Amino acid sequence: MSIIQVKNLKKKYEEFEAVRGVDFEVNEGEVFGLLGPNGAGKTTTVEILEGLIKSTSGEAFINDLDVRKDNKKVKKIIGVQLQSVNFFEKLSLFEIIELFGTLYSSSVDANKILERVGLSKKRDSYFKTLSGGQKQRLSIAVALVNNPKVLFFDEPTTGLDPQARRNLWDLIKSFQKEGKTIVLTTHYMEEAEELCDRVAIIDEGKIIKIDSPSNLIDELTKSGFKSSKKIREATLEDVFIDLTGKSLRED
Amino acid sequence: MKIYLSFTIAASKMFFRRKSSIFWSLFFPVVTMLVFGNANILGYSPPNVGLIDYSNTDNSRTITDTLKKSKSIEIKVLDSEDEAIELLTNGSIASYLTLNPPIDEINITTRKGDVAEKEVVRNLVNSIFLRDTDSITELNNIKSNVADINYQGYKGFIIPGIAAMAIMQNGIFSVVFTLLSYKNQGVLRRLQATPISPSHFIVGHLISRVTIIILQTFLLLIMGVFILGVSIGQGSIMAWINILLLSLLGGVLFLSIGLAISSLAPSEDSAPALANLVTFPMPFLSGVFFPIDFLPKFVGYISNILPLTHLAQGIRLSALYGNSTLTTLPQVGITILWLVIAFSICAFTFKWE
Numbered sequence: 001m002s003i004i005q006v007k008n009l010k011k012k013y014e015e016f017e018a019v020r021g022v023d024f025e026v027n028e029g030e031v032f033g034l035l036g037p038n039g040a041g042k043t044t045t046v047e048i049l050e051g052l053i054k055s056t057s058g059e060a061f062i063n064d065l066d067v068r069k070d071n072k073k074v075k076k077i078i079g080v081q082l083q084s085v086n087f088f089e090k091l092s093l094f095e096i097i098e099l100f101g102t103l104y105s106s107s108v109d110a111n112k113i114l115e116r117v118g119l120s121k122k123r124d125s126y127f128k129t130l131s132g133g134q135k136q137r138l139s140i141a142v143a144l145v146n147n148p149k150v151l152f153f154d155e156p157t158t159g160l161d162p163q164a165r166r167n168l169w170d171l172i173k174s175f176q177k178e179g180k181t182i183v184l185t186t187h188y189m190e191e192a193e194e195l196c197d198r199v200a201i202i203d204e205g206k207i208i209k210i211d212s213p214s215n216l217i218d219e220l221t222k223s224g225f226k227s228s229k230k231i232r233e234a235t236l237e238d239v240f241i242d243l244t245g246k247s248l249r250e251d
Numbered sequence: 252m253k254i255y256l257s258f259t260i261a262a263s264k265m266f267f268r269r270k271s272s273i274f275w276s277l278f279f280p281v282v283t284m285l286v287f288g289n290a291n292i293l294g295y296s297p298p299n300v301g302l303i304d305y306s307n308t309d310n311s312r313t314i315t316d317t318l319k320k321s322k323s324i325e326i327k328v329l330d331s332e333d334e335a336i337e338l339l340t341n342g343s344i345a346s347y348l349t350l351n352p353p354i355d356e357i358n359i360t361t362r363k364g365d366v367a368e369k370e371v372v373r374n375l376v377n378s379i380f381l382r383d384t385d386s387i388t389e390l391n392n393i394k395s396n397v398a399d400i401n402y403q404g405y406k407g408f409i410i411p412g413i414a415a416m417a418i419m420q421n422g423i424f425s426v427v428f429t430l431l432s433y434k435n436q437g438v439l440r441r442l443q444a445t446p447i448s449p450s451h452f453i454v455g456h457l458i459s460r461v462t463i464i465i466l467q468t469f470l471l472l473i474m475g476v477f478i479l480g481v482s483i484g485q486g487s488i489m490a491w492i493n494i495l496l497l498s499l500l501g502g503v504l505f506l507s508i509g510l511a512i513s514s515l516a517p518s519e520d521s522a523p524a525l526a527n528l529v530t531f532p533m534p535f536l537s538g539v540f541f542p543i544d545f546l547p548k549f550v551g552y553i554s555n556i557l558p559l560t561h562l563a564q565g566i567r568l569s570a571l572y573g574n575s576t577l578t579t580l581p582q583v584g585i586t587i588l589w590l591v592i593a594f595s596i597c598a599f600t601f602k603w604e
Contacts, residue, residue, distance in 0.1 A: 050444050051443075051444070052440070052443055052444055072446045075444065075445060075446045076446050080441075080444040082437070082440065082441060082444065084437050085441075086436040086437045086438050086441065087438060087441065088261065088265060088433070088438055089265075090264070090265040090268040090269055091261060091264065091265060095261065095264070098257075099257055099258075099261050100445065102253060102254055102257045103254060103442075103445040103446065103447040104445065104446065105253075126268075142441075
């Protein structure tokens with residue numbers, strides 16, 4: 001069962017065509033990755049689905065709602081983490097969650113949401129004082145206030161240290177366990193491999209390939225590709241985590 | 252409704268948590284008030300004196316002409332005592348003379364407590380006639396009289412002016428700096444991803460600021476009472492209500508001007524510069540620090556157009572002389588006119604999303 005359907009989606013700016021006819025579907029309960037170099041059209045595609053920008057042509061549905069026509073209804077059932085995160089600097093995290101809760105006219109247990117993302121201790125701190133990883137986790141917490149069916153994460157781990165990144169991975173996996181559907185954009189291939197059931201590889205505004213990470217790797221190796229790098233049992237990141245521990249540093 | 256309330260509360264919390272906003276809306280105006288309130292700037296000008304010739308004889312006309320020619324006194328010939336009281340009330344003159352039949356007796360009327368003015372004018376009138384003995388036809392008694400208007404000196408003049416200036420600054424800056432920074436940082440964009448449009452936050456922010464501006468006006472005036480010993484409102488509730496009305500109108504007016512500036516600015520960075528261009532010269536041209544009579548005539552025409560002139564004058568009349576909304580109708584009316592203009596500009600040009 002697919003929950004998101006995107007059909008021939010296009011977005012033209014004055015001189016530049018950011019998205020040139022994108023088609024894909026996302027199944028309910030899966031983590032779907034959008035991968036591609038900078039400027040490939042990942043964020044534009046995601047922001048059209050989030051109702052932040054309007055497509056030039058094509059259609060997109062989330063839970064049978066047209067993202068253009070039923071913009072408000074769509075926004076009620078999705079949770080959004082934007083690429084550049086900023087909240088009101090002089091509000092405490094608790095106040096930010098409560099404030100966003102009122103926007104959905106749903107009662108929110110702000111303490112519970114903050115606990116969920118590991119920010120309980122910071123509940124009375126201002127947004128301004130948070131570290132990069134904490135800001136990302138708050139951004140995810142805000143995305144949870146309406147208990148959304150679909151979550152959009154736009155490069156959530158960019159710029160984070162390995163501990164914070166793995167912590168976010170665990171969080172995203174736990175959302176999937178609850179039955180939420182997740183659309184994720186990322187530049188990190190190991191992240192896509194770890195989290196995504198399927199990925200779409202997008203470049204110059206078009207999707208080149210959609211499949212599960214392991215199928216895509218198999219396809220490449222079957223075609224006779226040999227990595228110039230020796231495959232080892234562990235990566236340098238594993239070494240780093242082994243030496244510095246898994247626990248988050250900022251708390 | 253609940254959403255507007257939540258946003259208003261949130262915006263107010265952020266205001267009081269930001270040190271710079273407290274500095275600009277309270278600390279800075281109070282310090283300016285203290286510095287200027289204790290400087291006696293108005294004492295150096297030739298006194299503006301009204302004159303009503305009740306006798307209307309050859310002799311009284313000669314006295315009038317002699318006084319008019321003198322450079323040490325600025326005579327305004329008036330038709331009635333009502334007109335004189337009005338000018339005395341709004342500070343355009345500090346005293347007035349009447350020439351009374353049958354012997355062209357000169358009567359000086361000053362405001363309560365303005366002993367200096369009475370003596371200055373009496374001596375000036377005397378010296379003019381002593382110097383110019385040829386023209387003395389018959390200068391008889393000079394009497395003096397006190398009108399039922401309190402004179403509060405330069406302190407009384409500057410405090411309502413500073414309160415009006417603070418309304419302007421808080422209104423314009425809280426849009427051009429605070430609101431635009433939320434917009435530029437992408438804070439408002441995040442709200443766009445919720446079912447509520449960011450315009451709700453903007454409205455909440457504006458409601459919060461209008462409330463703060465009213466509080467700020469009252470706080471500044473009350474501080475004037477306690478720190479500088481000026482009496483405000485003259486015991487008239489209608490005067491306080493008019494101050495409330497004017498700070499509400501002034502708040503909405505200058506917030507609208509802030510919105511208009513931010514949408515008319517050619518780029519995001521140029522909005523603060525444009526705001527400074529508006530807020531820096533305006534107090535000097537609008538009778539905040541000194542009466543606009545002190546300015547060259549052609550500048551005075553500009554002053555009479557500026558919104559702050561009328562806001563400051565309206566608040567001043569109510570604060571110093573207890574004027575109600577009815578007796579400050581020109582000031583209230585022009586403020587409303589400006590509000591309509593500014594509001595229309597931003598309704599058509601401001602991008603709420």
